[in-house]
Amino acid sequence: MKQGGLRGYIIRRLIYAALITLGVVTVTFFLLRVGPSSPADKYLANMSARTQDPSQVIAAIEARYGLDEPIYEQYIDYVVNLARGDWGWSFSTSMPVMKLIQRHWIYSFQLILLSMLFSASLGILIGIYSAIKQYTKVDYLATFFSFIGISIPNFWLGIMLILLFSGTGLGWFKVYYDTGLPLFSLANLKALVLPVITLGTGMMAGYTRYARSAILDNLRKDFVRTARAKGLPERVVIGKHVFRNAILPIITIIMFDLSGVVFGGAYLTEIIFGIPGLGRISFNAIFANDYPVVVTITLIGALVALLTNLVTDIVYTRLDPRIRYD
C-alpha cells in the first residue's frame, strides 16, 4: 500500500502478468525444442514428395526459419515474432496464422459467451433458491442434479443430444453447425442451442454448488440477523444483503474456471458440432501437421485465461473495499 494503493497494485499485477506470459511462451518454446520431431520435420511432412532430396529441403527450411542458429537466438526470435504478431504461416489453409485466427475466433467467442450467460444465470438462480430452501425437497433435487451435471462428460452429453434431438431423433436441430448463417441472427441462435447446453450443463452444475454454499455462508452472518431484526422483508434481506456479498466470490470462481473447464469443453463441443471456432481449427491443424496453428491456439488459450484473471482481480478490488492490495 506504500506504493500508491490501487494504482501501485494494478501496476504490480500487470508486471506480474507480463512475467507469467513470458513464462508461458518459454514453456511452449521448450516443449517444441525437446520434442522428438523438429519443426522442420513437421514442415517437411507438408511439402512431401515435392523434391528428390529431403535433406536439402530440411536445410532450406532450417535456414528459412532460423533453426540453424544457436538456441538462444532462436528463442529471442520466437518471442519477438510472437510479440510482433507474426505467428507463422499455416500450410494447411495457406494463409498467415493471424488471419486464420481473425477469421475464426468469433465462433468460439459466441459459443463461450452464450454458454457462460446460460450457465451462470441459471446456475446462480438455482443455487440461491436451493440455499433459501435448504433441506427441502427442492434443495435435495437441485443438489442431486448438480452432482449429475458435474459428472456427465460433456462430449458424451453432446452426442446424446444429437441422438435425441436432431437427425434421426426428433429432428429439431441440424446435426452440424451451418456456417452460412449470419452471426447474431435468430437462426444462428437456434443452431447454437445444443452446443450451448453441451458446454453449459457441467458449468451450470458447478455454479449451482458454488452459489448455494456462498449464499449459505452469508445467511449465517450477523448482518443478516440484524437486517431481519430490523423487520426488513425477506426479499430485501436476500436480494440486497446476502446476494451482494455472495456474488463476488461466485464471479471470481466463474472467471477462474474459464481456463480449466470452459476452454477444454469448448474445444470438444466445437469438434462434435462442427463449429469452425479455434478448437476446431486446432483439431484440423493437428491432423494436417500444421504446427504454427496448434502452438498459437494453445498460447491464445493461456493468454485469454491470464487476462480474464487479471481483469477479475483488478475489478474485484474496485468492487470490494475490504480487499487489501497485497
Next chain:
Amino acid sequence: MMRQVSNKVGGLRNLIFIGVLLVLILILLSDIYLVDQILEPLEYFYLFFAAVAIFYGIYPLYANRRLTKYYWQRIKKHRLSVIGLAFITFLIVVALIGPIFTQDPTKVNFAEKNVPPVGFTVQQFVYDLQAEEFVVQEIPGTWQHPLGTDDKGRDMLAMLVSGARVSLQVGLLAVLIAVFIGTIMGVVSAYFGGVADMVLMRFTDIMMTFPFFLLLVFIIFIFGPSLVFIILVIGLTSWTGTARLVRSEALSLRTREFIMASKSLGASDTRIVFRHLIPNVISVVIVIATLSIPGVIVAEAALSFIGLGDPTVTSWGVVLNAGQRSLDTAWWVAVEPGIILFLTVLAFNFLGDGIRDAFDPRSQL
C-alpha cells in the same frame, strides 16, 4: 487423526520406500543404457503404484485396525460413497479378469456388424446374394454379443472391458504421479519458503495458466500418443492443484506447536518434512486424489475420442468415436461407453465426497 497413524508406524517405512524407489530407478537406468529390457514401461508405473499403496495405504491401515474401523464406519454413513466404492471395486475386478472371458476387442467381422444389444431388434438394409438386391432384414440381438457390435462387427462388451482397463490405468497411475509431485512441491515450498517457495509457486502459476486440455493436446501433438506417455503427461501437467492445496495446508501446520517442539529438540529438516508435515497433509492429499481421478479419466477418453489416444489400445473414447460415426444406424455404440464413463465418474465423485466427510466434516474442499 492421521498423525497418530504415522507415529505408530515409524520412520523405517520411509527408508524402505525410498530404497524401493532407488531400485526402480536403477532398473530404469539399466533399461535405458543396457540392451536387455527388464521391465515394460507400464510395469514401472504399476510397481510404483504398488509401493505407494503398500507403504502408505495398506500397511498403515493394517497397523491401526482400530482407526481403520473408525474411518470405515464414518464412510459407511455416506450411503452413496459406499455404492461408489462398490462400483469401483466391480470395475477393477472386471478390468483385471474380464479380458480372459470376453472376445478379442480388436477382432473385425463385417458379417456381424451393427448387431443390437440383447433384447433389441433393428432393421437393416442387407444385400441379398440370391435375389441380387437390397432387402430389409430384421436383426435381433444375440447372446453371442450381449451388448451388440459396432460398425466393424467388433464385440461391444469386449471393447468396454478393455476400455475399463485403460481408463483405470490412466486414472489411477496419472493421479498418483500428479499427487506425488504436487505433495513434494507443496511441502517443500511451504517449509523452506523464501526463494524455493517463490520459484516453485511461480512455476505453478505458469502451469496453471495453460488450459489443461489444450496443453494436453499440444504436448501429445508434439510427442505423439502412446498410453505410457499419456499417463506421464497427464501426471506431469495436473499436479498444480495439489501443490497449492498442500502448500496452504503445510503453511498452517508449520507454525503449530508440535513442529516447533520437534525443531527445538533438534530434528533435521528431512525428519520434520517426512515425519510431521507429509503425514499430516496426507488426508487432504487422499481426498484431492480421489476427486481428481474422474477428471483424468474423462480427459483420456476425450483425447482418444478426438483421435489423439494410443492407437493400439481400445479405450472408451475410441468406442465413443465409432459411436458418433454411426449414430443413425447403431445408437448403442455411442450410448453404452458413455453410460459406463458417466457411472465411473459419478462413483469416484461420490467416494471422494464420502472420504472427505470421513476425514474432516468441516472441510470446505
